[in-house]
Amino acid sequence: MYRSCSALACLALIAGCASAPEGAAPKSNGWMKDEVSDSYVFGYPLVLMDVSREAATGNGPGQAATNTLRHAQSLPPVGASSPPEPNLDALASSGWLDVSREPVLVTLPDTHGRYMDARALDMWTNVVWSTGAAQTGERVGGMKTQTIAFVPVGWKGALPARVKSVEVTTRYVWFLARIQTRGGGDLAAVRRLQHGLQVTPLSAWDDRAAHGKGGARGARGDEPGGATQSGDPAAPGTPAAQVATLDANGFFDRLAQALEDNPPTPDDPHALKILGDIGVRAGDPAQLPSGAKDAAVVKAGLADGRARIATPPPNLLAGNGWLWVGDDAGNYGPDYALRAYAAYTSPGLPTSRDEVRARVRQDSDGHQLNGANRYTIHFTAKQLPPVRGFWSITAYTSDGALDADAPVRVAFGERSGARRNRDGSLDVHVSAQRPRGGANWVPAPHGDFRLVMRLYAPKPQATDGSWQPPAVERQ
Structure with missing residues (x-):
């Protein structure tokens, strides 16, 4: 509607x-x-x-050739601001595919139960394929090895066996994949999985490439320009x-x-x-x-x-000060206002089956969030974020950067030691200083800030308006 x-x-x-x-x-x-x-x-x-494509492709620092993936090798440092709202939940791999001459095949690895999602966007920011669209289970627990071929419209030819074909109407495709990590020593395991992500033009495909032993292209951290400090690789600088x-x-x-x-x-x-x-x-x-x-x-x-x-369109979902894109995320049709707003605020936004990204800038009284205050977000037992994957909350400065003065950079959530109350509810504390006991803490910048709640593999109630995040209450 x-x-x-x-x-x-x-x-x-x-x-x-x-x-x-x-x-x-x-x-x-x-x-x-x-x-x-x-x-x-x-x-x-x-x-x-x-x-973004022009800035990200090439042989310069922070760039990668077309049909090559560039892998994040570490979580973003304190003070990181590019891209806006850098991701602290996952390491990402990103690349620009050129399908003008032939299909380009992307192989995803077996993650052995670790959460991973991937998506491909055409040049109008429509999601033409994603792992979320293929997930039907109640809970997401990783993925198996698979290969997807992005095929130019009207192409006639044969693809390798067991390869899924996705037709694309634009010359270029932006491909992104994210693998969940807890940081620290866990990063090495994610890097090993990243090496199983491979891009191969059809003319270079062979049995060795199909088994991840060659023929594919990917920039590694030990290759020039292969590493990035961002959890969501993007073009150097700010394309916006x-x-x-x-x-x-x-x-x-x-x-x-x-x-x-x-x-x-x-x-x-x-x-x-x-x-x-x-x-x-x-x-x-x-x-x-x-x-x-x-x-x-x-x-x-x-x-x-x-x-x-830059103005939120009227068909955004809203609740208790939070705003997010609903079921139309990634598939906008002729809704140009929503498509442009999503591109402006969340470049590469996934579909509603892949992720919900809700933002709030004000507390329950309508005042700008500020690190001089302490806040609580109270989830009742029935109000916890509805996900098949996991969820997190991260605080950013008003311009979308990680606080340069923060002692730690943390995305608090389901997989970071959340402690529930006896009745099953959950109190999340948001403040610049660690609260007494330190449990369920979202570190906030000292000045004005905004919160981003990410729901990975959300359930339908997160995108049809039947669920709302609780208000941010000033203490």
């Missing part, structure tokens, strides 16, 4: 904006601001992904900040070039017409209206679009 309402609103807006008949010059440019704004929201995920610096010509020119290799889904023909109205066509340099009056309107439309992607 949420998607259909949002989609209808979006399409109604676009239809209203495109009132000028084709082939006839509009008498005023009042339509232009809305069309630029709508087009910015529509194209933002593709531009962000294209900038790079996109934010683009003026209208820079943004739409980048969008036009990326559209040539990465067309949108068939749901989007009307949005492409709107792009054409403002002079943006796939493969051609953007030709935005350039008159002095028109340029001012284009600039205003760009500013409006930037504000919209």
